[in-house]
Amino acid sequence: MLFPPITLVKLKPGHIETLKHLALKGNIYEYNPLSSSELGKRLGLSQQSASKKILELLNLELIKRKMGARRQLVKITAKGMEVLRKEFSQYQKIFDSMEHIIIRGTLISGLGEGQYYISQDGYMDQFQQKLWFKPYPGTLNLRIEGNDLSKLQILKDTEGISIEGFQSEGRTFGRVKCFLTDIQNVECAVIIPLRTHYTDVLEIISRHYLRDKLKLKDGDIIEIVVSL
Amino acid sequence: MLFPPITLVKLKPGHIETLKHLALKGNIYEYNPLSSSELGKRLGLSQQSASKKILELLNLELIKRKMGARRQLVKITAKGMEVLRKEFSQYQKIFDSMEHIIIRGTLISGLGEGQYYISQDGYMDQFQQKLWFKPYPGTLNLRIEGNDLSKLQILKDTEGISIEGFQSEGRTFGRVKCFLTDIQNVECAVIIPLRTHYTDVLEIISRHYLRDKLKLKDGDIIEIVVSL
């Protein structure tokens, strides 16, 4: 052949996967032995394909290799680590964004029930202890619609801050959970009863009487950032 | 055909890559619009291939889909997030393991040069300020061999704690960098001159006279855990 086989390989998902397994095996800083058959087992591939993967990574300059008598020694290059770091930061971004969710709702008037419930000392004492504020004895009610309803489901699926149930005046007050949040930079908490039927209303408590403090009225669209 | 096409798809790197991009696009909690051509652009694939990828992820139950009039709405399922979380934890493992390295060396006698250098006030003041201890005026010298030499290279490639150079008595004392470490649970620091020729000797300083405190003698094999 007249022309040398300059095979320009593009970076594909399989390459990153391979590189990741090299890193997990500890071939980052130092040359470590890694047979193609062992790599194949890790990747769920044949010895032949794993060998090819190594050659491709060499071609991409993501790894370096020393040939020993019986075995090859492999280590990841700085460029290779760069690729892994980029990948890592993408996953960090994904899971960072999961730490809080934004829910939008419309302010509505409650039935005054919330007020009765949260005023109970059995709840109030725990709020003060676990949320670090003593709530104003009333709740702000947000009606959630459309897409945001699925976010309500997330809250139901997430642990949150647990407020234990108790007995008082011959009644049972059930366990609820809270999520810290804020409305226009005012510290609040969302309260969600643990055992409840379907609802599209979110109850929010705060140290302050929010309707006055933030000049809110029924029908206002409110956005809350909830910490999971 | 008599038999229905039960296509059992196995999870491949490309699927995870696709899922990752869906997550980065925010299709985690809610159904969000995502056209196959847009996905294709992100993945470096054609619209047709991206469409197929979506069908495969659906088949694997890693995503759910709602068909709108003009566009499809896609969100990642709990099972899909499971896959991403596993991937994330592998990268965490990789980069966690990079925070410290273990270097082994043999204790040797220095030429007393190190003692002269680090005793300079220009260095001593910075040691106290940046390492939080005032070193004993002498260094412990470790000869590094074999595989561990590549770890020396890592230290050279890593930033570390910078100790500025200065002028004194008409001489120039160059910039050096330090890495916190310990020998048998005694707090130490590795010192590395920034501009130096090749060496296989690592100099270590500590608040104490280590040879006495740890009963060390020339020829002892010593292992240090260096924080990067």
Next chain:
DNA sequence: ATTACTATAGTGCGAGTAA
């Protein structure tokens, strides 16, 4: 605009095997 089918071109995988 979309999604996604079919047909075809291109790539990847692994069995066989050499060194």
Next chain:
DNA sequence: TTTACTCGCACTATAGTAA
């Protein structure tokens, strides 16, 4: 034992196109 070649088959990607 290794690594890694060739080659056949299968899977993957895309162009063309329908709905």
